Amino acid sequence: MTLYEAIQAERAKYPDGSRSATLEALRLGQEEHGWLSPDALREVADALDVTPAYCKAVATFYDMYHLEPVGTHLVEVCTNLSCALVGAQSVVDAFASELGVAPGETTEDGDVTFRTVECLGGCGYATVVAVDHRYRQHVGPDDVPAIVEELRAGS
Amino acid sequence: MPVREVLLAGADDRDLTRLAEYQAIGGYAGVPKALALSSDALIEVLQTANLRGRGGAGFPMGRKASLIDRSSPKPKYLVVNADESEPGAFKDREVMARVPHRLIEGCLIAAHAIESKDVYIFIRGEYLAEYEILQSAVDEARAANLFGDVEITVHRGAGAYICGEETALLDALEGKRGQPRPRPPFPPVQGLYDAPTQINNVCTIATVPAIMELGAAEFAKIGPESSPGTAIFSISGNIARPGNYELVLGTPMRELIYDLAGGIPDGRELKCVIPGGSSVPALSPDEIDVPLDYDSLGKIGTFFGAASLIIVDDRCCMVQLALRSTKFYMHESCGKCTPCREGTRWMVQLLEKIEAGEAELSDLDLLDNVGARILGRSLCALGDFAVYPVASYLKKWRSEFVAHVEQGCCPYGGASSLDGIVAPLDAHRHHPGLEVIA
Numbered sequence: 001m002t003l004y005e006a007i008q009a010e011r012a013k014y015p016d017g018s019r020s021a022t023l024e025a026l027r028l029g030q031e032e033h034g035w036l037s038p039d040a041l042r043e044v045a046d047a048l049d050v051t052p053a054y055c056k057a058v059a060t061f062y063d064m065y066h067l068e069p070v071g072t073h074l075v076e077v078c079t080n081l082s083c084a085l086v087g088a089q090s091v092v093d094a095f096a097s098e099l100g101v102a103p104g105e106t107t108e109d110g111d112v113t114f115r116t117v118e119c120l121g122g123c124g125y126a127t128v129v130a131v132d133h134r135y136r137q138h139v140g141p142d143d144v145p146a147i148v149e150e151l152r153a154g155s
Numbered sequence: 156m157p158v159r160e161v162l163l164a165g166a167d168d169r170d171l172t173r174l175a176e177y178q179a180i181g182g183y184a185g186v187p188k189a190l191a192l193s194s195d196a197l198i199e200v201l202q203t204a205n206l207r208g209r210g211g212a213g214f215p216m217g218r219k220a221s222l223i224d225r226s227s228p229k230p231k232y233l234v235v236n237a238d239e240s241e242p243g244a245f246k247d248r249e250v251m252a253r254v255p256h257r258l259i260e261g262c263l264i265a266a267h268a269i270e271s272k273d274v275y276i277f278i279r280g281e282y283l284a285e286y287e288i289l290q291s292a293v294d295e296a297r298a299a300n301l302f303g304d305v306e307i308t309v310h311r312g313a314g315a316y317i318c319g320e321e322t323a324l325l326d327a328l329e330g331k332r333g334q335p336r337p338r339p340p341f342p343p344v345q346g347l348y349d350a351p352t353q354i355n356n357v358c359t360i361a362t363v364p365a366i367m368e369l370g371a372a373e374f375a376k377i378g379p380e381s382s383p384g385t386a387i388f389s390i391s392g393n394i395a396r397p398g399n400y401e402l403v404l405g406t407p408m409r410e411l412i413y414d415l416a417g418g419i420p421d422g423r424e425l426k427c428v429i430p431g432g433s434s435v436p437a438l439s440p441d442e443i444d445v446p447l448d449y450d451s452l453g454k455i456g457t458f459f460g461a462a463s464l465i466i467v468d469d470r471c472c473m474v475q476l477a478l479r480s481t482k483f484y485m486h487e488s489c490g491k492c493t494p495c496r497e498g499t500r501w502m503v504q505l506l507e508k509i510e511a512g513e514a515e516l517s518d519l520d521l522l523d524n525v526g527a528r529i530l531g532r533s534l535c536a537l538g539d540f541a542v543y544p545v546a547s548y549l550k551k552w553r554s555e556f557v558a559h560v561e562q563g564c565c566p567y568g569g570a571s572s573l574d575g576i577v578a579p580l581d582a583h584r585h586h587p588g589l590e591v592i593a
Contacts, residue, residue: 013308015348021312022330025246027280061332063314064280080242081433081465082391084479084576091576103577116579118316118483119242120281123465125390126396133283 003032007047022048026059030131035066063117071106071113075099076130077139079116082123087140091127092116092146112151158415159403161365161385162358166253172288174295177256183301185367189264190303194225197268205369206363207382210236210319210356211431211460213449216265216363219353222343223269229350231271235262235327237278237289237357238312238319241432243463246387247357249399251278251285254361255292259307261360264367266305269353270491274307277324316487320535321354322346323489334489335401335535354535378404382448386462395420397441404448412443412466423468427552431460433480434540435469436547444501457547472560472571472588473552477545478506482578484541495538498529502541509556512564519556550587 001009003106007025025044026036033040036059037144038052059065075095079088092103099107101115106113122128125137131147139147160166163444169176172411177183189197201217208214223231239247250258276293278286290309296302310328318333318366325347327333346352346514357490362384366374375383388411391397402411408430413417419425428438430447435458438445445451449459465557467476505522508514526542533539549556558566567574 013425018348019330020310020328023280023327024311027311032553058330058332061315062280062312065313077397079479079579080483081429081476081479082243082397084573085392085467085471087463087572089576103579116577118409118486118579119240121239121245121248121279123243123463124389125245126391126397130281133281135284 003028003043003091004047007044011048012059013125019048019050019054022050022055022058023062026055026065030065035069037069064077068112069106069110071111073112073114073132073154074130075114075147076117076120077103077115078118078120078122078126078128078130080119082119083126083128086126088127090141091144094141098144098148112148158401159385159477160401161377162250162361162387163254163401164365170294171254171256174256174299175293177254180370182256182364183260183263185260185364186214186263188303188367189267189483191390191548192267194268194270197264197298200366200371201265201268201363204366204374205381205383206359206366206374207449208354208356209358209362209386209462211241211458213382213459216355216359217251219343219355220265220268222341223353224344224351225270226524226536230273230348231269232347232350232352233266233269233271233274233454233581234321234324234347234352235276235277235357235360236319236321236324236352236354237282238324239282239357239461240279240316241317241399241434241461241463242480243429243465244387244461245389245391246399246462248282249387250284250357250361251289255289256296257364258357258361259292259296259301262307263302263305264363265353265355265360269351271353272305274305275328275347276307276309277328278309278311279318280312286311292586293377315489316483316537317489317537320537321536324354325352332489333519333534334491335537337534344536371538379446379448381450381518382459383427384479386447388447389461389463390416390465390466391418391464393423393470394466403449405451408443408445408447408464411447411464419466419468421468423470425466426468426473427471427548428464429465429467429544432463433465434536434543435460437551439551454531458543468570468572472510472565472567472573473548474506474510474565474574475554475567475571475576476504477548478510479576479578480544481506481541482580484537485576486578488537488541492533492535493540494529494532495541498525498538499541500514501525502529506545509559510565512559512562514560516557516560519549519553519560539587564592 028043322336
């Protein structure tokens with residue numbers, strides 16, 4: 001299924017004339033293009049029958065959309081209260097040291113984007129790390145080298 | 156025994172993500188029972204059960220249903236708020252992952268009460284595994300012809316705390332930036348696509364099948380008269396056995412913290428409990444002899460909120476706790492209302508100044524003053540959520556704030572459990588230079 005067709009399938013779930021498929025369409029566009037590049041926004045906008053400006057206005061509001069290129073893999077460490085209280089910062093430091101980049105940055109080879117995020121809803125299983133959107137729970141600094149190795153091996 | 160499973164009943168013994176397993180324990184039996192009643196009669200049942208909203212506000216679910224303008228020629232919508240994003244809360248996630256069919260059954264019953272044919276479940280975008288489980292449960296139930304003429308659509312969010320606010324959620328569901336709407340009109344009159352809309356939290360809707368099973372009168376007998384039923388309490392932070400505990404409302408907080416969840420680990424002392432998710436006023440250790448229900452927590456100046464307790468031990472610097480919490484609300488402020496957008500920034504600036512030891516005593520009053528100018532002055536409660544906890548820290552742990560000023564530094568000297576914590580807004584690079592797209 002092309003991106004255009006996938007977006008039409010999303011639009012069909014909602015009443016005619018609504019823009020309700022926008023969030024999912026942007027997600028699909030991002031999956032296809034890796035990030036919401038101007039080309040991606042244009043393609044999504046065409047499929048939704050809205051302007052690229054509308055798509056960009058929506059995309060800038062939400063944290064899960066990438067408006068600049070990101071790595072092949074995404075590592076997100078929660079640093080909100082419950083994770084912070086049990087040592088999220090040591091996990092952040094371990095990723096920074098293992099990957100050689102600061103939070104918010106992408107490794108030089110474009111392999112991994114590493115960032116801190118707000119509460120992922122895994123507070124009872126802190127520290128929570130989302131690796132390519134899959135939650136790893138109870139992550140401690142000692143677990144970090146293996147996670148990074150796994151990512152490096154997989155790409 | 157305070158532990159009673161209603162929402163999660165049967166999930167320890169069976170894989171209730173599978174339709175056949177859920178039906179084997181009587182699942183979906185509530186739907187024909189509900190359909191046998193008129194909408195009026197069903198709303199009466201829900202009102203008798205006195206089920207209060209589990210999302211935070213505690214508004215009676217049956218009363219909400221009664222407010223729907225069913226005479227409207229427009230479609231009526233049922234929207235389930237599964238955008239669980241309050242720091243400390245992870246209960247809805249467990250319901251969707253373990254008993255998705257109970258939520259779906261609740262949707263079908265609640266939809267009949269308001270004569271709705273269209274149900275939307277708005278799940279936060281980060282919950283990928285839960286979305287997959289819920290979507291396959293929806294598909295399985297639909298394929299088994301359990302929906303009748305109702306359609307259930309699972310709609311994924313894309314990362315924004317504010318979308319847990321019901322009118323912001325509606326805007327996100329309409330494909331817009333998720334910003335709160337002015338009220339009135341309220342959603343029961345003019346909600347999704349300007350049509351009458353009922354919005355309830357996951358746990359609220361997933362409790363509805365139990366009302367059909369037990370009968371409203373029996374359900375209303377569980378727990379305190381003012382807030383019957385069970386709730387899943389999420390407990391996290393500095394606690395020996397963090398996790399979700401489904402308990403009868405009214406269970407003593409001390410029992411949850413010390414007996415069920417094992418108390419404070421590593422020989423540390425309890426310093427503070429934030430009882431309803433990070434947005435509510437905190438309690439000091441001498442305030443935890445309180446039943447966990449809406450009215451009891453309200454009486455001591457805090458909120459039941461999202462039934463999510465964050466436990467803080469004595470290593471933590473309260474200024475750092477305030478700063479980390481406020482940075483979250485500042486990041487999540489949608490920017491629509493000035494008091495919240497600007498006020499949360501001022502709060503962060505003041506707290507940074509206090510933490511750095513560069514503040515004067517008058518800055519503590521200024522922090523209170525800024526808070527007072529945020530409270531109640533915006534379209535939604537997000538700004539209030541930034542203020543409630545910080546105002547309580549400043550009131551109950553004032554000596555710690557004063558010590559920062561008087562010593563000219565953080566008295567914890569690098570030993571606080573939150574020392575150096577990086578908030579995402581410090582690391583976020585979300586808006587590259589503007590590009591013109593033709």
